[in-house]
Amino acid sequence: MANFNGYLIISAILFSIGTIGVLTRKNSIVIFMCIELMLNAVNLTFITFSRYLGNLDGQIFVFFIMTVAAAEAAVGLALIIAFYNNKDTIDVDEVQLMKW
Amino acid sequence: METLFFLIISLVAIVSAILVITCKNPINSALALIMTFFCLATYYVMLDAPFMAAVQVMVYAGAIMVLMVFTIMLLNIRVNATRQQSHKVLFSIILGFFTLINTLVIIFKSRAALPTGPYSGDMIKNIGHTELIGKEMFTNFLLPFEITSILLLAAIVGAVILAKKKI
Amino acid sequence: MFDNVWLIPILPFIGFLINGLFGKKIKNETVIGTIAAGAVFGSFIVSCMTLYKLLSLGSEERLAEVKFFSWITSGTFNADVAFLIDPLSCIMIMIVSGVGFLIHLYSIAYMHGEEGFYRYFAYLNLFTFSMFLLVLGNNLLLMFVGWEGVGLCSYLLIGYYFHKKSAGDAGKKAFVMNRVGDFGFLLGLFTLFWYMGSTHNVWTITFSEMAKTSHLLPTGGVVTVITLCFFLGATGKSAQIPLYTWLPDAMEGPTPVSALIHAATMVTAGVYMIARMNYLFIRSPETLTVIAVIGACTALFAATIGTAQNDIKRVLAYSTVSQLGYMFLAMGVGAFGAGVFHLMTHAFFKACLFLGSGAVIHSMHGALHHAHSHDDAQDMRNMGGLKSKMPITFATFLLATIAIAGIPGFSGFFSKDEILWQAFSNPHHGSLNILLWGMGAIAAGLTAFYMFRLVFMTFFGECRITPKAKDHLHESPLVIVIPLIVLAGLSVVGGYIGIPKVIGEVLGGIPNYFEHYLDPVFKYSEEYMSVHGAHGGIHNIALEWGLMGTSVLIAIIGITVAYALYVSNTGIPVKFVAAFPALHRAVYNKWYIDELYDFMIVNPCKSFSQFLWKGFDVIVIDGAVNGVAKSVMALSGVFRLMQTGLLSNYAWSMAFGVVVMLSYFILK
Numbered sequence: 001m002a003n004f005n006g007y008l009i010i011s012a013i014l015f016s017i018g019t020i021g022v023l024t025r026k027n028s029i030v031i032f033m034c035i036e037l038m039l040n041a042v043n044l045t046f047i048t049f050s051r052y053l054g055n056l057d058g059q060i061f062v063f064f065i066m067t068v069a070a071a072e073a074a075v076g077l078a079l080i081i082a083f084y085n086n087k088d089t090i091d092v093d094e095v096q097l098m099k100w
Numbered sequence: 101m102e103t104l105f106f107l108i109i110s111l112v113a114i115v116s117a118i119l120v121i122t123c124k125n126p127i128n129s130a131l132a133l134i135m136t137f138f139c140l141a142t143y144y145v146m147l148d149a150p151f152m153a154a155v156q157v158m159v160y161a162g163a164i165m166v167l168m169v170f171t172i173m174l175l176n177i178r179v180n181a182t183r184q185q186s187h188k189v190l191f192s193i194i195l196g197f198f199t200l201i202n203t204l205v206i207i208f209k210s211r212a213a214l215p216t217g218p219y220s221g222d223m224i225k226n227i228g229h230t231e232l233i234g235k236e237m238f239t240n241f242l243l244p245f246e247i248t249s250i251l252l253l254a255a256i257v258g259a260v261i262l263a264k265k266k267i
Numbered sequence: 268m269f270d271n272v273w274l275i276p277i278l279p280f281i282g283f284l285i286n287g288l289f290g291k292k293i294k295n296e297t298v299i300g301t302i303a304a305g306a307v308f309g310s311f312i313v314s315c316m317t318l319y320k321l322l323s324l325g326s327e328e329r330l331a332e333v334k335f336f337s338w339i340t341s342g343t344f345n346a347d348v349a350f351l352i353d354p355l356s357c358i359m360i361m362i363v364s365g366v367g368f369l370i371h372l373y374s375i376a377y378m379h380g381e382e383g384f385y386r387y388f389a390y391l392n393l394f395t396f397s398m399f400l401l402v403l404g405n406n407l408l409l410m411f412v413g414w415e416g417v418g419l420c421s422y423l424l425i426g427y428y429f430h431k432k433s434a435g436d437a438g439k440k441a442f443v444m445n446r447v448g449d450f451g452f453l454l455g456l457f458t459l460f461w462y463m464g465s466t467h468n469v470w471t472i473t474f475s476e477m478a479k480t481s482h483l484l485p486t487g488g489v490v491t492v493i494t495l496c497f498f499l500g501a502t503g504k505s506a507q508i509p510l511y512t513w514l515p516d517a518m519e520g521p522t523p524v525s526a527l528i529h530a531a532t533m534v535t536a537g538v539y540m541i542a543r544m545n546y547l548f549i550r551s552p553e554t555l556t557v558i559a560v561i562g563a564c565t566a567l568f569a570a571t572i573g574t575a576q577n578d579i580k581r582v583l584a585y586s587t588v589s590q591l592g593y594m595f596l597a598m599g600v601g602a603f604g605a606g607v608f609h610l611m612t613h614a615f616f617k618a619c620l621f622l623g624s625g626a627v628i629h630s631m632h633g634a635l636h637h638a639h640s641h642d643d644a645q646d647m648r649n650m651g652g653l654k655s656k657m658p659i660t661f662a663t664f665l666l667a668t669i670a671i672a673g674i675p676g677f678s679g680f681f682s683k684d685e686i687l688w689q690a691f692s693n694p695h696h697g698s699l700n701i702l703l704w705g706m707g708a709i710a711a712g713l714t715a716f717y718m719f720r721l722v723f724m725t726f727f728g729e730c731r732i733t734p735k736a737k738d739h740l741h742e743s744p745l746v747i748v749i750p751l752i753v754l755a756g757l758s759v760v761g762g763y764i765g766i767p768k769v770i771g772e773v774l775g776g777i778p779n780y781f782e783h784y785l786d787p788v789f790k791y792s793e794e795y796m797s798v799h800g801a802h803g804g805i806h807n808i809a810l811e812w813g814l815m816g817t818s819v820l821i822a823i824i825g826i827t828v829a830y831a832l833y834v835s836n837t838g839i840p841v842k843f844v845a846a847f848p849a850l851h852r853a854v855y856n857k858w859y860i861d862e863l864y865d866f867m868i869v870n871p872c873k874s875f876s877q878f879l880w881k882g883f884d885v886i887v888i889d890g891a892v893n894g895v896a897k898s899v900m901a902l903s904g905v906f907r908l909m910q911t912g913l914l915s916n917y918a919w920s921m922a923f924g925v926v927v928m929l930s931y932f933i934l935k
Binding site: 003005006007008009010011012013014015016017018019020021023024025027029030031033034036037038040042043044045046047050051053054055056057059060062063064066067070072073074075077078079080081082084089090092 | 102103106110111114115117118120121126129130133135137140143144146147151153155156159160163164166167168171172174175188189191192193194195196199200201203204207208217218219220221232233236237241245248251252254255256259260261262263264265
Binding site: 019022023024026052092093095098 | 469911913914915918921922
């Protein structure tokens with residue numbers, strides 16, 4: 001019982017670190033990696049609970065999250081490349097066409 | 101012994117996660133992130149989920165991170181000197197701290213539920229994790245599993261279209 | 268029994284749809300005219316069949332209601348789209364469809380080559396449809412729909428030459444004045460419905476139900492209020508004092524429109540409405556007095572103005588107002604049958620007169636156009652001697668003029684004399700009767716005078732236009748002449764269905780068919796009068812003959828004076844004008860009534876509107892609206908600063924929101 005707490009705390013810490021990364025970095029690839037980090041923190045929570053509750057549904061969920069993450073990586077990186085082709089930079093602060 | 105091992109892995113995971121968000125060079129960030137992923141895979145093994153650990157290493161550390169590193173190399177971006185303004189960093193850290201508290205509270209509040217499922221640790225060890233996952237996946241979750249193929253197809257098409265020279 | 272009665276209004280409506288929607292594409296005037304006139308002719312045939320069926324019933328059974336569908340049902344309020352077939356509505360649809368058809372026919376030639384030919388016929392058909400709805404509707408609300416419909420068509424047709432400012436203004440004037448009347452109509456409707464419902468639990472606006480329950484109404488009091496409201500509506504639609512000034516201006520429309528709408532049918536709607544609800548009006552002696560006095564005053568007043576006008580159509584317009592005054596006089600003295608009879612004969616001879624004047628104007632216009640003259644084609648001072656140029660028009664015009672002047676043997680004599688006798692002998696107004704009769708008789712003399720003045724100035728004497736133009740004057744085509752002949756014939760013989768009783772007895776006991784025919788419609792009034800008639804009317808045959816002789820004498824004097832002034836001794840009018848310049852100016856300028864209205868009502872309204880516009884609307888309303896917009900802009904100026912376009916700020920806001928929401932759920 002007690003040892004499950006450790007995993008959950010770690011996942012919370014990793015999630016928060018990922019959040020801070022998303023908020024502070026300007027490099028879009030690094031932001032992207034931070035999002036992956038947050039996803040992984042959530043995955044860890046899922047698997048911990050799955051194990052603790054004796055139910056495999058959480059692990060199946062993680063499987064699907066990984067699929068989505070893979071798809072997201074493909075599309076997201078393609079977007080970054082397209083953005084770089086147009087602007088010669090991947091700094092997110094340059095993405096401001098919608099600004100008034 | 102196990103606790104010690106857990107603490108060491110945790111330390112590595114947190115340190116490398118912090119490195120991900122602090123390194124100036126994206127390549128370094130990527131490498132630190134791979135380290136974090138390995139740590140997570142280790143956790144999965146410790147949680148009696150070896151199949152998930154394997155998938156973690158293959159998909160994340162293998163496929164996704166390779167893609168990222170490849171992209172970084174391809175774009176060949178010079179290390180950007182401009183940093184985020186310090187007050188924004190401060191605000192972000194405060195927000196991150198509150199996120200941490202919220203997450204912890206929610207996680208521990210929701211632990212009131214007792215173990216209900218049939219899959220005990222012994223059962224997983226006896227039958228085998230992969231087999232259990234497989235059975236579950238191709239019986240109860242067959243339809244979502246098939247739908248992911250459509251998702252991946254859409255992602256492929258999207259990636260090809262977006263990565264063209266002129267959009 | 269009356270299953271196909273729905274065809275009567277629907278046919279003109281279909282004509283309206285075809286001409287209105289596709290007329291621009293059809294272009295061919297013959298096709299458009301045939302569709303429009305054919306639709307009304309179809310209505311005429313169905314109307315004839317309806318009348319025939321009605322006559323085949325016993326006189327007590329001559330009442331049928333044909334319901335098509337429920338229109339509005341709300342609580343105790345119920346209004347159907349249903350038609351009421353009784354002798355009164357039958358005579359109205361006969362007039363509307365018969366005269367209407369002739370005028371449609373006439374219009375084909377008259378409007379030839381006009382821009383917007385299809386538009387004219389679409390409006391005319393729409394008018395016919397609305398008029399049918401007005402006279403056939405079995406409840407007040409449906410009648411009101413028709414009432415508004417004819418008002419709209421009148422407005423559209425007066426403003427037919429909308430590029431002329433005077434025509435547009437005349438249309439607006441007619442519309443606004445009619446609105447005043449409609450307001451009264453609606454108030455009367457509401458008051459009646461509310462009063463009958465709240466005091467007797469009879470929630471109805473259906474005519475037949477109202478007639479059956481009319482015995483519940485008291486004499487005077489609230490009924491006076493209701494009937495005065497309805498009468499206000501009638502004054503607007505039927506051009507009575509004080510709302511008559513729009514009708515002379517309405518002559519800006521094409522002449523056939525003046526004939527159909529502003530002489531024969533629409534303007535008689537007020538008379539029809541009062542006749543339709545006679546059981547209400549008979550219960551209020553005060554209202555009857557008001558109606559009688561206003562009718563007599565209008566008859567006399569408009570006749571005086573008619574004596575000094577030079578525009579041929581204006582003379583006829585004032586004549587129409589005057590004749591409508593007679594009809595209201597008849598209503599006011601309780602002689603509903605005589606009023607409707609005069610409505611019918613007036614429709615014949617006034618339509619004939621208008622169409623005849625239209626033929627003259629048409630011919631004059633063509634002639635002046637050929638001669639490149641800019642003289643006014645409607646001014647009688649430019650006419651004269653047309654007798655030889657347009658013999659058929661002259662003959663029909665003369666017959667109709669004799670009819671309106673009230674010469675014995677012609678239709679106008681029978682109806683007008685019946686009204687005058689009833690005005691003298693009715694039991695409602697006591698000593699006022701002699702005054703009413705006197706005003707009516709003088710108006711009859713004036714009518715004879717100005718009508719024959721018109722005839723003499725137009726058709727007799729020397730032609731006053733340039734000789735060059737004179738050669739181009741010619742008789743009108745057949746399509747124009749035929750309606751004239753038919754209407755002139757009707758003006759002559761139309762009166763014989765309603766020969767007054769005294770004459771009928773002399774001629775060997777011929778009954779007054781028309782009055783008997785209408786009896787079922789007025790039976791509730793007669794029941795009321797037989798109970799409440801305090802001091803019955805005068806029944807003195809010798810007196811009636813005497814009065815009849817007097818009125819004929821007055822008419823003949825009028826004619827003689829007109830002959831003396833405008834044929835044998837044309838110098839006198841000029842001297843007369845020179846002798847009484849102020850009087851002539853006042854009469855010529857219509858007693859300055861328009862100016863008076865402008866001064867008393869229009870200008871104060873304008874200044875008040877000006878105040879509302881500049882003072883209230885611009886500052887308060889616009890200020891409020893613009894103020895809201897400006898404060899929104901100022902506020903959004905603040906919020907706009909948040910839209911930095913920086914991704915990190917957006918991400919931070921989002922994360923902040925998530926944290927706040929989570930905290931809320933945790934701490935809850």
